Amino acid sequence: MTIMTSLPHGYRALVIGASGGIGSAVASVLEADPAxxxxxxxxxxxDGLDVTREExxxxxxxxxxxxxHLIFSATGGLTIDGVGPEKSLRQISADAMMKQFALNALGTALVTKHFAPKLSRKERALMAFLSARVGSIGDNHLGGWISYRASKAALNQIVRTASIELSRSHPQAVLLALHPGTVATTLSEKYSGNHARTEPADSAKAMLSVLDGRDAGQTGHFYAYxxxxxEW
Ligand SMILES: NC(=O)c1ccc[n+]([C@@H]2O[C@H](COP(=O)([O-])OP(=O)(O)OC[C@H]3O[C@@H](n4cnc5c(N)ncnc54)[C@H](OP(=O)(O)O)[C@@H]3O)[C@@H](O)[C@H]2O)c1
Structure with a gap:
């Protein structure tokens, strides 16, 4: 069954972070798409691609x-160099917070800067970044995880701002921040608690369907799987 129905037949896709739980599932779903x-x-x-280093x-x-026609960026981190999310203000570490921002926020900006110019200009083109619902400021009722939340809120602002600029050079492009759900990968293993975890392939298919269904008027938005x- 065709997955990306809105893209030209024979479309070309790039998955960044294809070694991750979600990234590898996105790549496999696309490889199986007959279109x-x-x-x-x-x-x-x-490949040695470190999204925190511009060179x-x-x-x-x-x-x-x-x-x-499609660039899907599935990099990111919740536990970085063995340091997981903070439960309270007392646990804030400057070093750990900078690493969250380097990976989730700066990494998004650098990938957009260098890879968005590779999107098709003449045909429809889609680009997505993995954010997280906990990056929503309006939806934050629990507190905690301040570095991860803040770095994903920054990712959302980067996607939004980039989408406005991109729509001038690539009028058919759609750039989105996506929440994949709570997905069964190494990242969520220790933190999902009683939440049921979605299989990576199901999350991948659902997010690709969201992306497939958006038009250029919906670029720069934040959607769940x-x-x-x-809400921002
Ligand atoms: N799993 C969930 O429940 C969940 C929920 C909400 C949001 N998300 C978001 O979804 C994204 C993917 O998560 P996942 O669950 O698939 O995690 P994962 O299996 O741990 O994958 C993380 C990916 O990020 C890559 N990465 C980490 N640091 C990097 C760096 N400096 N440069 C380049 N690549 C780097 C890893 O590459 P290597 O392995 O090659 O080093 C890997 O491909 C993350 O942004 C996460 O915040 C996940």
Whole structure:
């Protein structure tokens, strides 16, 4: 069954963070899409792409030939270098917070800067970043996880701002921040509590369907895997 019905037949896709639980599922779903012409997988593990270092991001983008109709960025972190999310203000560590911002926020900005120019200008093009519902400021009623929440709120603002600029050079492009749900990957293992966890393939299919269904007028928005908009 065709997954990306709104893209030209033979479309080209790029998955950044394809070594992750969600990223590898997104790449596999796209590879199985009969309408897909090519899927390129990029990751830190396989290719040395470190999204927190501009020279690494720029070099990875430069190595790519041709245009893409879909760029899905699935990098990110909740536990970085063994440090997990804070439960209280007392646990804030400058170093840990900077690492959250470097990966989730700066990484998004650098990937957008160097990879968005690779999106097709003449045909419909889609680009997505994995945010998290806990990055919503309006939806924050529990507190905690201040660094991760703040870095994902920054990711949302980066996506929103970039989408406005991109719509001038790429009028058919759609750039979204997506919440994948609570997905069964290493990232969520210790923190999902009693929440049921979605299989990565199901989350991937659901998010791709959300992306497929948005038009250029909906660029720069924040959606959950089930298509519901999430407040900023
Ligand atoms: N799982 C969930 O329940 C959940 C919920 C909400 C949001 N999210 C978001 O979804 C995204 C993916 O999560 P996941 O569950 O798939 O986690 P995961 O399995 O731990 O995958 C994380 C990915 O990020 C990559 N990465 C980490 N640091 C990097 C760096 N400096 N440069 C380049 N790549 C880097 C990893 O690459 P290597 O392995 O190659 O190093 C890996 O591909 C994250 O942004 C996360 O915040 C997940």
């Amino acid at each position: 897909c012409g090519a899927v390129l997988r990029l990751s830190r593990r396989a 690494s991001v720029a070099a990875a983008a430069e190595r790519l030939d041709g245009e893409f 089930d298509g519901q908009p999430i």
